[in-house]
Amino acid sequence: xxxxxxxxxxxxxxxxxxxxxxxxxxxxxxxxxxxxxxxxxxxxxxxxxxxxxxxxxxxxxxxxxxxxxxxxxxxxxxxxxxxxxxxxxxxxxxxxxxxxxxxxxxxxxxxxxxxxxxxxxxxxxxxxxxxxxxxxxxxxxxxxxxxxxxxxxxxxxxxxxxxxxxxxxxxxxxxxxxxxxxxxxxxxxxxxxxxxxx
Numbered sequence: 001x002x003x004x005x006x007x008x009x010x011x012x013x014x015x016x017x018x019x020x021x022x023x024x025x026x027x028x029x030x031x032x033x034x035x036x037x038x039x040x041x042x043x044x045x046x047x048x049x050x051x052x053x054x055x056x057x058x059x060x061x062x063x064x065x066x067x068x069x070x071x072x073x074x075x076x077x078x079x080x081x082x083x084x085x086x087x088x089x090x091x092x093x094x095x096x097x098x099x100x101x102x103x104x105x106x107x108x109x110x111x112x113x114x115x116x117x118x119x120x121x122x123x124x125x126x127x128x129x130x131x132x133x134x135x136x137x138x139x140x141x142x143x144x145x146x147x148x149x150x151x152x153x154x155x156x157x158x159x160x161x162x163x164x165x166x167x168x169x170x171x172x173x174x175x176x177x178x179x180x181x182x183x184x185x186x187x188x189x190x191x192x193x194x195x196x197x198x
Contacts, residue, residue, distance in 0.1 A: 001141045008145020015048070015125060015146070016153040021080060021115055021187050023157070024180045028087060029108070030158035031165050031173050036108050041154025043112025048150060050117065051126045052143055064127055069120040073195040076118035080188035083111070084181040091177035092170075120195065 017023075022044045029037035054060040063069075116122055168176070 004139075004141040005145040008142040008147075009149045010145075011142070012146040012149025013153065016150045021083075021119075021184055022112065024183055025083065025112075025115070026154065026158050027161050028177060028180050030161035031168055031176070034158055034162035036105070037158035037162065038155060039105055039108045040112040041158065043109040043114075044116040045112075045147070045150050045154055046109075047113045047116035048122070048126075049147065051122060052146070055126050056139070056143075060123060060127060063123055069123070070195050072118050072120045072123075073191045076115070076120070077188040077191045079114060079118055080184050080191070083115070084184045084188070087177050087181040087184070091174045091181070120191070 022041070026037050026041050026044075029040050051060060054063070
């Protein structure tokens with residue numbers, strides 16, 4: 001049981017740590033507000049938990065079809081373009097907290113949820129987890145380890161960024177925002193390319 005918990009923790013960090021759209025946006029939020037960065041990360045984590053529940057009941061396999069994956073790719077790409085536009089629009093906003101205009105907290109949570117739920121590679125990742133064990137009790141330990149790792153990452157990584165934001169000037173924050181937006185646009189094109197061109 002402990003072995004599967006440990007495997008879950010390793011897999012959780014393997015899923016959470018690599019730089020992707022979610023981590024880029026968590027860092028972007030964390031420069032200005034830890035609570036909003038955490039909310040965005042929680043939204044992403046809830047999408048993972050949702051897929052885990054679907055996996056546990058055998059529903060996720062039905063989503064692993066070309067038409068659904070392509071539909072998710074289109075939605076995900078459009079959503080990434082939208083988020084990139086929003087980042088560019090607010091790139092010159094001061095990182096001084098009193099000057100920051102945030103959208104509502106539920107919308108921030110929803111953004112994180114939608115970004116993860118619309119990523120077809122998320123489905124592929126969780127389907128690969130299903131092959132690790134067919135033992136129900138071992139699966140519970142595995143899932144607990146996954147959630148522990150993901151939650152610790154989305155809590156501690158933005159906290160580190162937020163605590164060190166004093167070293168980031170408004171000019172640097174603006175440049176980082178533009179870079180983040182360009183990377184997200186790149187991810188959007190990659191979704192389209194891998195699902196429609198290759």
